[in-house]
Amino acid sequence: VSVHSDGVTLAPPPAIVLVRPQLGENIGKAARAMLNFGLTELRLVAPRDGWPNPSAGPAASGADSVLAGAKLFETVAEATADCAHVFATTVRKRGVIKPVVTPEAAAHAIRAEPGRAAILFGPERSGLETDDVAVARTIITVPINPDFGSLNLAQAVILVAYEWSKGESLASPPATEHDPPAPQVELDRLIAHLDAILEKAGYFFPPDRAHVDRRALRTILTSPGWNAGEVRTLRGVLRSIERSQG
Amino acid sequence: VSVHSDGVTLAPPPAIVLVRPQLGENIGKAARAMLNFGLTELRLVAPRDGWPNPSAGPAASGADSVLAGAKLFETVAEATADCAHVFATTVRKRGVIKPVVTPEAAAHAIRAEPGRAAILFGPERSGLETDDVAVARTIITVPINPDFGSLNLAQAVILVAYEWSKGESLASPPATEHDPPAPQVELDRLIAHLDAILEKAGYFFPPDRAHVDRRALRTILTSPGWNAGEVRTLRGVLRSIERSQG
Numbered sequence: 001v002s003v004h005s006d007g008v009t010l011a012p013p014p015a016i017v018l019v020r021p022q023l024g025e026n027i028g029k030a031a032r033a034m035l036n037f038g039l040t041e042l043r044l045v046a047p048r049d050g051w052p053n054p055s056a057g058p059a060a061s062g063a064d065s066v067l068a069g070a071k072l073f074e075t076v077a078e079a080t081a082d083c084a085h086v087f088a089t090t091v092r093k094r095g096v097i098k099p100v101v102t103p104e105a106a107a108h109a110i111r112a113e114p115g116r117a118a119i120l121f122g123p124e125r126s127g128l129e130t131d132d133v134a135v136a137r138t139i140i141t142v143p144i145n146p147d148f149g150s151l152n153l154a155q156a157v158i159l160v161a162y163e164w165s166k167g168e169s170l171a172s173p174p175a176t177e178h179d180p181p182a183p184q185v186e187l188d189r190l191i192a193h194l195d196a197i198l199e200k201a202g203y204f205f206p207p208d209r210a211h212v213d214r215r216a217l218r219t220i221l222t223s224p225g226w227n228a229g230e231v232r233t234l235r236g237v238l239r240s241i242e243r244s245q246g
Numbered sequence: 247v248s249v250h251s252d253g254v255t256l257a258p259p260p261a262i263v264l265v266r267p268q269l270g271e272n273i274g275k276a277a278r279a280m281l282n283f284g285l286t287e288l289r290l291v292a293p294r295d296g297w298p299n300p301s302a303g304p305a306a307s308g309a310d311s312v313l314a315g316a317k318l319f320e321t322v323a324e325a326t327a328d329c330a331h332v333f334a335t336t337v338r339k340r341g342v343i344k345p346v347v348t349p350e351a352a353a354h355a356i357r358a359e360p361g362r363a364a365i366l367f368g369p370e371r372s373g374l375e376t377d378d379v380a381v382a383r384t385i386i387t388v389p390i391n392p393d394f395g396s397l398n399l400a401q402a403v404i405l406v407a408y409e410w411s412k413g414e415s416l417a418s419p420p421a422t423e424h425d426p427p428a429p430q431v432e433l434d435r436l437i438a439h440l441d442a443i444l445e446k447a448g449y450f451f452p453p454d455r456a457h458v459d460r461r462a463l464r465t466i467l468t469s470p471g472w473n474a475g476e477v478r479t480l481r482g483v484l485r486s487i488e489r490s491q492g
Contacts, residue, residue: 032396033401035391035394035396036390036391036394036395036396036397036401037390037391038391061396062394062396063394063396097425097473097475097476104412142408143411143412144282144283144411145281145282145283145284145411148281148282148308148309149282150278150281150282150307150308150309151282154401155279155282155400155401155404158401158404158405159404159405159408162388162405165389165390165391166350166389194483197487197490198483198486198487200490201486201487201489201490202486202489202490203482203483203486203487216479217479217483220470220472220476220479220480223470223472224466224469224470226466226469230466233462233463233466234466236449237440237444237449237463240444240447240448240449241443241444241447241449241487241491243447243448244443244446244447244448244491244492245487245490245491245492246490246491246492
């Protein structure tokens, strides 16, 4: 958490999470885009060609420190476990019902709310899967020419990083007094707990719809942004229900 | 000159002027960056490898109309002869004394003033020469990490085009996909349903704290603002749990 000279504590810079990136070259370009605007925390989820990747370094044009510090994860859930706010960048309409904001509005939200934010970017060709988007509370969409939308990965990263960097030298908004959302890992445990109860109750029927049902529940439980105390209370509710199941 | 529905006459979109660009590939990438944000007028001053350039098309990723319409000039003066406002993008300090603005401020200025604007971008390696900058009235500098400034040509173009596009209708914030919260009566029924399940599970203990517990749960369930469909889904969850209670 950085403290500015005016004494106001700000949220830490967001983590950039590349989900299943294909080319090492694009990972390098994304690192370069980040560092231009002061972002240094890169997380990689299951990069197609493994990690480290020899193509990344040359494409980073000197942003080697970002690549050296990149952390590797197997799933989006693990990559965002410590984050209070998860954003998913996507240009396409999704079946998922979530708020959609511009990079500018996302940058403001990231600065205004305490707790670390993660911003998800999908694979070069296909973008984020619906299941990846389901992990996020908010969608970031770059408003783009409706007749020609062709942003590549590094360009999407640079626009988001650029918007975030604008607030760096500006006076920050007053710190909000509410608690930040619980870390993603606690929310995941809550969802898993409910899942076990519903499994026992026979909720997921027919079985071939279970995946859709689970996604819908995840979306419903992700949107509130409950804080750690609220999540604890709900875990108590679930424990109580669990004991009463026949 | 485009006229918006509110009757305000705006300046035409700015021309992007690439001064002595080196690689055809970068001309293509710049065209792609432009069209993403609705800019179509590309002017080329003395491209190193001549024009047209067979490397430009593949890099444009479909922005062929921009390349096809590109105009070729021998000097910056000729390329900007019809423009009322000339901006020069540069990251370096120059001996020339001119106002320096951000891409955001430049975008506002371009919209606020009648007459066409041109924005100059220098060659990939060296940037604009002092003589090129001298043609401009205003310098655009992207505020960048002082320890790592490494924007390539297409990235500089995309940031400027992106800022300009914010004033266009295409750049209006995307509609959120959010349904309004369910009517309060449906939320109340959800809370009452959970309450009955928790009563049966023995959750409210000791009884003299039940009031506090209920208030806490109401707060937790009220804050999300779930829509009617989400509340229906949660009612289904509760029915399923209810049937499984011993």
